[in-house]
Amino acid sequence: MRHFFAFIKKEFLHILRDRRTLMILFGMPVVQVLLFGFVLNNEIKNAAIAVYDPSKDEASTALVGKLVSSGYFRLAQNLKGPEEMEAAFRSGKIKMAVVFPNEFAKNAGQPDARVQLIGDASDPNAAVTLLNYAQAIVGDWQQERAKAIGAPRLEIITRMRYNPEQKAVFNFVPGVMTLILMLVSAMMTSITIAREKEMGTMEVLLVSPLKPIHIILGKTTPYLVLSFFNALVVVLMGMLVFGMPLRGSAGLLALSSVVYMFVALSLGIFISTRAQTQQAAMFMSALGLLMPTMLLSGFIFPRESMPLPLQVIGNAIPATWFNPIIKGIMIKGVGLEVLWKNLLVLTGMGLVFLVLSLRNFKDRL
Amino acid sequence: MLSISNISKSYGAIKALDDISFEVASGEIFGLIGPDGAGKTSMFRILATLLLPDQGAAKIAGLDVVRDYKALRHRIGYMPGRFSLYQDLSVAENLEFFAAVFGTSIEANYQLIAPIYDQLKPFKDRRAGALSGGMKQKLALCCALIHKPDLLLLDEPGTGVDPVSRKEFWDMLRDLRDGGLTILVSTPYMDEAALCDRVALLQNGRIMAMDTPEKITAAFSRPIFAARSADMYRLIQDLRAMPGVADCYAFGEFAHAVLDDRSLKSSDLLQYLQECGHTEVQVKNAEANIEDCFIELMKKETTHG
Numbered sequence: 128m129r130h131f132f133a134f135i136k137k138e139f140l141h142i143l144r145d146r147r148t149l150m151i152l153f154g155m156p157v158v159q160v161l162l163f164g165f166v167l168n169n170e171i172k173n174a175a176i177a178v179y180d181p182s183k184d185e186a187s188t189a190l191v192g193k194l195v196s197s198g199y200f201r202l203a204q205n206l207k208g209p210e211e212m213e214a215a216f217r218s219g220k221i222k223m224a225v226v227f228p229n230e231f232a233k234n235a236g237q238p239d240a241r242v243q244l245i246g247d248a249s250d251p252n253a254a255v256t257l258l259n260y261a262q263a264i265v266g267d268w269q270q271e272r273a274k275a276i277g278a279p280r281l282e283i284i285t286r287m288r289y290n291p292e293q294k295a296v297f298n299f300v301p302g303v304m305t306l307i308l309m310l311v312s313a314m315m316t317s318i319t320i321a322r323e324k325e326m327g328t329m330e331v332l333l334v335s336p337l338k339p340i341h342i343i344l345g346k347t348t349p350y351l352v353l354s355f356f357n358a359l360v361v362v363l364m365g366m367l368v369f370g371m372p373l374r375g376s377a378g379l380l381a382l383s384s385v386v387y388m389f390v391a392l393s394l395g396i397f398i399s400t401r402a403q404t405q406q407a408a409m410f411m412s413a414l415g416l417l418m419p420t421m422l423l424s425g426f427i428f429p430r431e432s433m434p435l436p437l438q439v440i441g442n443a444i445p446a447t448w449f450n451p452i453i454k455g456i457m458i459k460g461v462g463l464e465v466l467w468k469n470l471l472v473l474t475g476m477g478l479v480f481l482v483l484s485l486r487n488f489k490d491r492l
Numbered sequence: 493m494l495s496i497s498n499i500s501k502s503y504g505a506i507k508a509l510d511d512i513s514f515e516v517a518s519g520e521i522f523g524l525i526g527p528d529g530a531g532k533t534s535m536f537r538i539l540a541t542l543l544l545p546d547q548g549a550a551k552i553a554g555l556d557v558v559r560d561y562k563a564l565r566h567r568i569g570y571m572p573g574r575f576s577l578y579q580d581l582s583v584a585e586n587l588e589f590f591a592a593v594f595g596t597s598i599e600a601n602y603q604l605i606a607p608i609y610d611q612l613k614p615f616k617d618r619r620a621g622a623l624s625g626g627m628k629q630k631l632a633l634c635c636a637l638i639h640k641p642d643l644l645l646l647d648e649p650g651t652g653v654d655p656v657s658r659k660e661f662w663d664m665l666r667d668l669r670d671g672g673l674t675i676l677v678s679t680p681y682m683d684e685a686a687l688c689d690r691v692a693l694l695q696n697g698r699i700m701a702m703d704t705p706e707k708i709t710a711a712f713s714r715p716i717f718a719a720r721s722a723d724m725y726r727l728i729q730d731l732r733a734m735p736g737v738a739d740c741y742a743f744g745e746f747a748h749a750v751l752d753d754r755s756l757k758s759s760d761l762l763q764y765l766q767e768c769g770h771t772e773v774q775v776k777n778a779e780a781n782i783e784d785c786f787i788e789l790m791k792k793e794t795t796h797g
Contacts, residue, residue, distance in 0.1 A: 133592030137581065144580045327576040331635075334540050334570045335593045336562070490561075492542040 130337065134345030141319065142349060151315065156307045156357045160364045163299040174222040174257055175203035177215045186232035186272070190242070191225065193268050199260045212245070222247050223257045300365035301453035302426030305446035307361055308384070309420050311354045312391035313398065314412040316347055320399035321408035330492065339488040347392045354391070358384045362457075374460030380453065383466070386473045387449040391416075393480035394445075400487035420446040448472045493518040493643060493674045494539070499548035501534050501697075508534040510697040512548070516676060516690075521669050523688030524678040525782065531697040532678040533573055536647040539676070540570040553642050566594070569641035571632050573648040579621030583612055583631055586620050587638060594639035604671075605634045608664055626657025633664065644668070646677040650684055662687045682783035693786055700789040705782055712780035712788065714738065715754060717761055718746040721770035730768045731761070741787060746774075748784060 142148050176194070180187045194200045203221050206212055215221045226243040228234065234241075244261050246254035323329040332342060362380070365371040373380070394416060402408035421427060423437060424446035430438055441447050448469040455461045463470075494516040501509040508531045516522040524532045537543035539550055541561035550557045555564045577586045587609070591598050602609070608630050615623065620631060629649055636644060646665075650658045662684065665675055669689075677688065685691050685705055692702040701708055721727045728747050731740040736753030749761065758775045765773045 130593045130595055133589055137578065137585070137589045140581055140585065141578070326579070327572055327574040328578060330540075330542060330572045331570065331576045331590075332593070333542060334565055334568070335590070336565050336595065337593055491544065492537060 131341055131345055134337070134341065135348050138319070138345060138349045142353070148315065152311060152353055152357070155310065156303070156360050157364065159303045159307060160300065160361055160368070163303055164369050171222075171253055171256055171260075172199060173201045174199060174253075175220060176200045176223045176225060177204040177206050177212060177221040178202060178225045178227070179206040179209055179212065180225075180227045180231075181229050182227055182231040184230070184232035187227045190227075190265065190268050194225065194261060194264055197260070197264055199257070199264075216247055222253060223261065225261070297371060297454070297458055299426070300361065300369065300371050301450050301457070302421075302424075302446075304358060304361045304384075304453055305387070305424060305426060305449050306417065306420055307357050308354050308388055309391050309394075309412075309416050309446065311357055312347075312350055312388045313395035313416050314409065316350050316392055316395035317398040317402060317408040317412050318405050319350075320346055320396065321402045321405045324399075325404050333491065339485065339490060343396055343484070343488065347396065350395075351385075351388055351392060354388045355381075355385065358388075365457075371457060373457050375456035375462060379462060379466075380456045383449070383452045383456070383470055383473070386470055386477065387445060387452075390445045390473050390477040390480065393477050393484060396484040397480045397487065400484050400489070419444050423447070424450055426450060445473055445476055448476075493520075494522075494550070494552050494676065496539075496550045497548055499535070499538060499545045499550060501531075501538065501543065501545050507697050509538075509545070512697070512699060514692055514699065514702055516674060518674050519669055519672050521665060521675045521677060521687070521689045523685050523691040524676070524694050525680075525682065525685045525688075525691050525786070526678075526694035527680055529696075530694040532694060533647055534697075535694075536570070536572075536645050536676075536678065540568060540645055541565060566639065567642045568645055569636035569639070569643070570645045571636040571647065571649060573651065575628050575632060575652075577620050577628070577632055577635060580619060582617050582619055583623070584616040586631060587634055590635040591638045596639050598638065601638055601640050604640055605637050607667060608637075609634050624657075625653045626660070629653050629657065629661060630664075633661070637668075642674065644673055644675045646675065648678050648680065650679055650681055658684070682781065682786060685782040691782070693782075693789060695786075695790055695793060698793075700793060701785065708785050709780050709782060712785050715751045715756075716778045716780050716784060717749045717751070717758055717775055718743065718778040719749055719761060719765065719773070719775045720746045721765060721773045723770065726768075727765065727770060730765065730770070734761075734764055739787070739791070743783065746778075748778060750784070750788070 142152065178191050180191065191202065195202050200223070204211075204215055206215065206224070209226065212224050212226070215224070224243075224245040226245065228241055231242070242265060244258055244265075246258045248254045320329075323332060337345075358381075362373070366373060395412065398408055398411045398415070402411055419440070423430075423433070423441040424444050425441070426446065430441055430447070433441065452466050452469050455466050496515070497513045499509055499512045500507070510531075512531075512535065514522075524535060526532055534543065538545050539552065539557060541557050541564055544558060552564055553567060555567065557564060578589070581589065587598055591601075598605075612627065612630055612634065615627065620628065623631065633646075633649070636646075649661060653661065658681075665677070666687075669675055677684075679685065688705060690702070690704050691708065693700045693708070701711075703711075719727060719731065724742065724747060728740050728742060731737050731747065731749045734749075736751055736756050738750045738752040740747055740749045758777060761775045762773055765775070
């Protein structure tokens, strides 16, 4: 046991003395959560809109007021005629225009009542989002007015469960977690083992009485501890900075995170049994693990819209199974009764790669 | 202590070791002498249980390097050719780590490494990567000795080390040998060969000669003269063209001329060189050393095919 602890101590010394490793370990999770949270945000706030309102009655004023007070829109311009709209769009000053008919209040509530929403589809994603927001607000307004005046109305129902505001943070906190844990557990372990090969120290370790399992455990234990710490940081930041809920069991979340780390670590060891240099290990984990985790696991792009072959490949990626676990526990508050299958798949993946790497780990050069 | 019989190892079409056999007695410094690519490192890796031979067998203290490799790993101390310690750990941390890995402690075997480690002590908190070449080598030796091995395998320990440190290092090896340790060492430096108890001259994976350094040089039969002038390049060309001179090659500041014709004297060479128009000419008698023997043997090997 003593040589095992000596190994772990040595490993921690390596980590603490290498500024680059430290930065990846402790800077990366924070930076990624903040970047995804604030920069890569598909929520739009304070979008500039223009209004053409020839009727200028209480109903149209009330609706414009409701749009602006939602916080999503900001009234940038009152148009004097529909012809000014083109110029406003071209100049890029506005993202959406609202056009009212004459005598809006009188007609509102009638079956043929109309209000026109025009989006700037040169940025299609933003346009669709804005139009959706506006539609929902107009729908709300219609409903309130119908209650107050009792006029017949056109019913619009758009409801989202769990994430009514479609907060992006609910999607990226689990995504960042899958990515960070893969990065720290798999990439960093594969690099540190490859470094021993590159520096020639592996030659000395192999000649020592250390068994392969000692070397593997000694290498992975520090990273398991650090990964766990990183997972904690990501979850806490999601909750404290971005207001993400934790509706399910924290214990189950911790347990499943450890299972995912186990998969990632065994993948890292597996890569290091193949890669002879740090650079090769880095490329293999970046291309083979990080890219698929980001692109195919459903983190950034929805898996439903992928062609079938990519969906199948996606099934082989641990993050595909871990992502629903985090979302399930944190957002929906579900437990093992729903998530057992995902946990089982992850455990299986981890065991397969651990056996493969133990078999591949050479006792000689 | 060490017995090697008929070991061969190939990498694809390249034969790194070709039917090598030799024995090393307990308490002996045995040197494998040869240029880069002669097969020295392959031999060490096989003995260190890191590489499997294609043919042949090797036994260390009665243990087979292939079958008993696990038991053997406790008994050998191996220092690879490249500096193989953790550069980001301090001198003391490296030593502690290797002691722990071998299930021992610095204190338990301190006596063995004391003469070497005492020189390192002032730097014990310095990172290994910041040590000089000579210090690195001493630290690596300490780490290889910390578990009190029966056999020390040193693969080119002199590479990248200044001459003064090299000499100190060899003094340490001789002290260790006097303490009963068996040492197998390889080197491309012919001057280090003379410091071994016995040597094997290795070329292209074959042993060309094996004996004590004295006997190997004594077996060199032909007279040698050392010569120098202002234009060394032309001097070598001219001597090679001189009747009665078998071979001539650069040797430090001088050129060594090996003679076929025993009747030639140093004055004959001096006269010949002056006639060729050389200035500042010096010619003196020289003793054959390992390098001369090595070159002669190498030439024989190539001419005999």
